[in-house]
Amino acid sequence: MTDDIPVLELRGITKRFPGILANDHVDFDLRDGEVHALLGENGAGKSTLMNILYGLYRHDEGEILLHGKPAEIDSPHAAIAAGIGMVHQHFMLIPVMTVAENIVLAAEPKTSGVLLDIGEAERRVRELAERFKFHIDPRARVQDITVGQQQRVEILKALYRNADILILDEPTAVLTPQEAIELFEILKELVAQGMSVIFISHKLNEVLEIADRITVLRRGKKVDTIAREGATEEGLARMMVGREVLLRVDKRPSQPGEPLLHVDGLQVIDDRGLEAVRGISFDVRAGEIVAIAGVDGNGQTELIDALTGLRHPSQGTIVVGGRELTRASAHEFLQEGVGHIPEDRHRRGLVLEFSLAENLVLHDYAKRPYARKGFLNPGRIVDSARTLLREFDVRGGGPATRASALSGGNQQKVVIAREVARDPRVLIAAQPTRGLDVGAIEFVHRRLVEQRDAGKAVLLVSLELEEVLSLADRILVIYEGAIAGEFGPSATEEELGIAMTGGKVAA
Amino acid sequence: MTEPPQDAPQNEPLGEKPDAYAPSVAERLAFYQRAGGVITPLITVILAFFAGGMVVLATGHNPVKTYKAVWEGTGLQWFFQFGHHHIDIPFTNHQVFFWWDTNANLLAPYNLQQTLILTTTLILTGLAVGFAFRCGLFNIGGQGQYISGAIVSVWVGSSWAHMSQGLHVFLAIALAMLAGAGIAAVAGFLKATVGAHEVITTIMLNWIAYWVGSFLFGRGGPLQNPGQGGSVPISNDVTPSGKLPTFWGNPDLQALHVGLFIALGALVVFWLMLNRTTLGYQVRAVGFNPEAARYGGINVARNYVYAMAISGAFAGLGGAIDILGWQYRLGVLDIQVSNIGFIGIAVALLGRNTAVGVGLAALLFGALVNGTSTRGLDPSVFPPQLAGNLTLMIQALVLLFVGADVLVLYLWQARRWIGLGPKAPPSPQPETVA
Numbered sequence: 001m002t003d004d005i006p007v008l009e010l011r012g013i014t015k016r017f018p019g020i021l022a023n024d025h026v027d028f029d030l031r032d033g034e035v036h037a038l039l040g041e042n043g044a045g046k047s048t049l050m051n052i053l054y055g056l057y058r059h060d061e062g063e064i065l066l067h068g069k070p071a072e073i074d075s076p077h078a079a080i081a082a083g084i085g086m087v088h089q090h091f092m093l094i095p096v097m098t099v100a101e102n103i104v105l106a107a108e109p110k111t112s113g114v115l116l117d118i119g120e121a122e123r124r125v126r127e128l129a130e131r132f133k134f135h136i137d138p139r140a141r142v143q144d145i146t147v148g149q150q151q152r153v154e155i156l157k158a159l160y161r162n163a164d165i166l167i168l169d170e171p172t173a174v175l176t177p178q179e180a181i182e183l184f185e186i187l188k189e190l191v192a193q194g195m196s197v198i199f200i201s202h203k204l205n206e207v208l209e210i211a212d213r214i215t216v217l218r219r220g221k222k223v224d225t226i227a228r229e230g231a232t233e234e235g236l237a238r239m240m241v242g243r244e245v246l247l248r249v250d251k252r253p254s255q256p257g258e259p260l261l262h263v264d265g266l267q268v269i270d271d272r273g274l275e276a277v278r279g280i281s282f283d284v285r286a287g288e289i290v291a292i293a294g295v296d297g298n299g300q301t302e303l304i305d306a307l308t309g310l311r312h313p314s315q316g317t318i319v320v321g322g323r324e325l326t327r328a329s330a331h332e333f334l335q336e337g338v339g340h341i342p343e344d345r346h347r348r349g350l351v352l353e354f355s356l357a358e359n360l361v362l363h364d365y366a367k368r369p370y371a372r373k374g375f376l377n378p379g380r381i382v383d384s385a386r387t388l389l390r391e392f393d394v395r396g397g398g399p400a401t402r403a404s405a406l407s408g409g410n411q412q413k414v415v416i417a418r419e420v421a422r423d424p425r426v427l428i429a430a431q432p433t434r435g436l437d438v439g440a441i442e443f444v445h446r447r448l449v450e451q452r453d454a455g456k457a458v459l460l461v462s463l464e465l466e467e468v469l470s471l472a473d474r475i476l477v478i479y480e481g482a483i484a485g486e487f488g489p490s491a492t493e494e495e496l497g498i499a500m501t502g503g504k505v506a507a
Numbered sequence: 508m509t510e511p512p513q514d515a516p517q518n519e520p521l522g523e524k525p526d527a528y529a530p531s532v533a534e535r536l537a538f539y540q541r542a543g544g545v546i547t548p549l550i551t552v553i554l555a556f557f558a559g560g561m562v563v564l565a566t567g568h569n570p571v572k573t574y575k576a577v578w579e580g581t582g583l584q585w586f587f588q589f590g591h592h593h594i595d596i597p598f599t600n601h602q603v604f605f606w607w608d609t610n611a612n613l614l615a616p617y618n619l620q621q622t623l624i625l626t627t628t629l630i631l632t633g634l635a636v637g638f639a640f641r642c643g644l645f646n647i648g649g650q651g652q653y654i655s656g657a658i659v660s661v662w663v664g665s666s667w668a669h670m671s672q673g674l675h676v677f678l679a680i681a682l683a684m685l686a687g688a689g690i691a692a693v694a695g696f697l698k699a700t701v702g703a704h705e706v707i708t709t710i711m712l713n714w715i716a717y718w719v720g721s722f723l724f725g726r727g728g729p730l731q732n733p734g735q736g737g738s739v740p741i742s743n744d745v746t747p748s749g750k751l752p753t754f755w756g757n758p759d760l761q762a763l764h765v766g767l768f769i770a771l772g773a774l775v776v777f778w779l780m781l782n783r784t785t786l787g788y789q790v791r792a793v794g795f796n797p798e799a800a801r802y803g804g805i806n807v808a809r810n811y812v813y814a815m816a817i818s819g820a821f822a823g824l825g826g827a828i829d830i831l832g833w834q835y836r837l838g839v840l841d842i843q844v845s846n847i848g849f850i851g852i853a854v855a856l857l858g859r860n861t862a863v864g865v866g867l868a869a870l871l872f873g874a875l876v877n878g879t880s881t882r883g884l885d886p887s888v889f890p891p892q893l894a895g896n897l898t899l900m901i902q903a904l905v906l907l908f909v910g911a912d913v914l915v916l917y918l919w920q921a922r923r924w925i926g927l928g929p930k931a932p933p934s935p936q937p938e939t940v941a
Contacts, residue, residue: 308802310801310802329804329806330801330802330803330804331804331805331806333804334804335804340802342802347796347798347799348796348798348799348802349799349802350796350799351791351792351795351796351799351800352795352796353795353796354791354792354795358788362792362799362802362803363803363804365785365788365789365803366785366788371785374784374785374786375783375784375785376782376783376784376785376787376788378783
């Protein structure tokens with residue numbers, strides 16, 4: 001279906017922000033009926049470019065051509081009128097309204113010119129959903145449907161406004177692996193029906209799976225545009241980061257020692273009073289990485305909470321280094337040498353309003369040398385922070401910088417610096433690379449293997465199978481709060497995938 | 508996921524004209540927090556005074572003249588009246604040169620003393636709200652904690668007349684702080700154990716203190732002064748040994764007492780406690796992000812109790828200082844008309860819960876309350892019966908504008924459109940370590 005004239009062409013787009021050149025003469029073109037991925041690290045200028053296209057920003061130089069003709073897009077309204085739809089990373093939906101109401105918002109079908117024709121709205125939405133093979137109930141309230149379905153509502157919103165160019169900004173960041181697969185099915189269907197899609201991402205595997213062509217941005221500049229055929233993850237990573245990146249962690253076979261974390265028959269109740277962890281038993285030995293793989297919401301969060309003293313188990317025992325800590329407090333777990341990289345660094349891992357120095361002593365603020373007799377020693381706290389920030393290559397601020405001022409990757413480095421510097425015996429890492437780009441992921445993975453090699457027991461809880469497979473020495477699959485199978489490091493994604501969805505597999 | 512500013516415009520409201528520099532919401536808030544330290548409270552106050560002036564104008568009076576009279580009523584102009592004067596060095600017969608005339612019989616120094624007496628108490632009730640705020644708690648109970656402190660100090664101060672002065676004052680103050688801490692800790696305890704919201708419980712505790720006081724000093728109450736046939740609902744007087752020393756002015760006419768230095772000391776203690784102790788670290792961590800504090804091994808529930816108790820101790824100290832410093836007795840009427848604990852909320856909000864801010868805001872409100880009092884304000888300029896309302900109005904407007912701080916920020920940024928200020932917000936400056 002390719003045409004000679006691209007549906008969309010950006011020529012020499014330049015955008016300056018105070019102190020930053022966000023886009024530097026970027027060229028980009030979108031052909032009819034293709035998925036064109038825009039790949040780059042956080043801060044590479046992907047979102048800026050797309051916000052210019054969507055009329056949220058005005059470019060300083062360059063031009064935008066639609067179907068070969070210069071176009072003036074100075075507002076989102078103009079973008080929508082030109083057939084451009086955008087699905088933002090953060091959805092712009094009204095939770096208490098229904099799917100159909102959200103979709104027709106600001107372009108409602110009316111009866112007698114004033115009244116909302118809700119029946120007609122639902123009919124049109126249903127028709128649209130059927131045409132593109134979406135499974136969605138127009139009458140459901142947005143607050144009651146899953147994140148994946150909300151994303152489909154956003155896509156339908158664009159389709160309802162007759163978009164033929166769809167921009168998706170990091171669409172899989174909020175999705176479970178299953179939902180991501182469903183999204184790809186939908187995108188294939190859209191392209192088959194003549195839509196053109198710009199897919200913004202920093203995840204290499206999904207770009208290779210869905211895109212026809214890939215444009216890589218680095219520090220505001222276009223590196224290259226390549227076809228999917230022949231592209232490799234390694235090559236893309238090099239283009240993105242500008243240096244060689246190790247995607248598969250280089251590690252020696254593990255030499256496990258004595259068990260440092262022993263869990264037996266653990267049962268944990270979640271906030272709704274339901275049993276989220278149903279009798280889990282396992283050991284993590286010194287010098288090995290044990291991964292817990294599973295689809296989100298199968299009891300991982302509650303398991304981690306119990307293993308760090310943030311939630312008391314209803315039954316079972318937890319032993320750390322020979323000491324039973326089943327109903328101990330978070331403080332006691334920390335004192336016994338349990339390090340914890342939490343799954344949500346904003347909610348839990350960092351006090352965003354605190355300085356980096358203050359965040360780095362979140363566990364040990366009351367201990368020497370950071371405090372004596374109840375009084376803090378700010379000099380020591382800042383000194384130690386300076387050392388750690390250098391050692392862990394945290395960029396974007398010094399000890400006095402607020403944690404909220406850092407990028408996600410650097411924030412995660414701060415969390416890891418804190419947990420690793422405490423020299424824990426057991427390190428629990430919950431989704432340690434969520435939202436990070438390849439350079440930062442490599443950093444995190446290397447640190448976790450280092451900890452393993454230093455004789456720590458590392459428990460990795462991750463939703464990313466790739467991460468699990470590249471790091472783990474043993475893999476436990478969790479399904480509905482129980483262990484559904486144990487695998488060695490050479491397990492395949494298929495094996496794990498079956499266990500993750502409840503198909504029992506012999507260990 | 509947080510991205511650097513150049514890549515994070517997703518939160519931008521749709522439809523905004525992109526021709527100007529358009530910072531994201533997060534950027535705006537960050538800028539606001541940096542600038543807000545000094546600028547927004549200032550704008551807040553200016554706006555409140557401006558609106559107050561409009562009302563004065565609407566009543567047919569001259570706002571400029573009125574504000575000038577208020578200013579004179581505060582006694583603050585005393586600082587600008589330089590001359591060649593002398594000051595006595597206490598406990599000696601020596602005098603040294605001083606720029607200001609300290610003769611307390613003049614109007615300006617007298618007004619200033621009254622302003623500072625009010626400032627003293629407002630610092631303490633402001634700190635009571637501010638400390639809890641730093642732990643994420645909204646302490647509306649400053650009034651009740653203040654009354655508790657006043658009740659206990661008047662009881663201690665009017666008993667045990669034969670104690671030495673230092674010990675008597677110390678005991679009265681210590682027990683008053685304990686009383687304030689105790690009543691506030693109840694709210695903290697309820698929050699920590701059953702999750703009862705501190706706003707509700709502190710309001711209820713205010714009424715408990717109010718009625719307990721009314722009962723104790725009311726007619727036939729256990730602490731009522733039996734003199735005058737028991738007809739006046741008032742306490743016994745504080746004995747001379749229980750009084751705080753005064754250092755400026757005539758003690759019979761409410762002289763300035765050393766409580767001012769206690770309050771200034773409390774500001775230092777507040778800052779030290781928050782920024783230099785492990786307890787303060789915990790309190791701030793809980794205030795900013797209780798979940799992260801819990802993850803860090805901090806006992807969140809316990810900190811709610813501690814923070815409330817410390818807050819209550821500040822307010823209780825305020826009550827004690829008022830009683831021992833100039834009031835010397837406590838009547839049912841005093842308890843029922845007092846609102847100094849509530850003004851403390853405005854002080855803390857305007858002062859952004861920092862030591863310096865609370866000190867300055869307390870001075871502002873102390874001056875305002877005194878300057879618009881019937882005694883301070885010249886009736887020929889503005890009717891005194893309206894003046895008290897002017898105070899309340901400015902106070903309410905300050906609260907309103909503090910609540911609407913984003914609006915204030917918006918106005919601050921608007922100066923760009925009228926050709927003032929920089930074209931874009933300044934680049935982020937590293938904050939000093941707290």
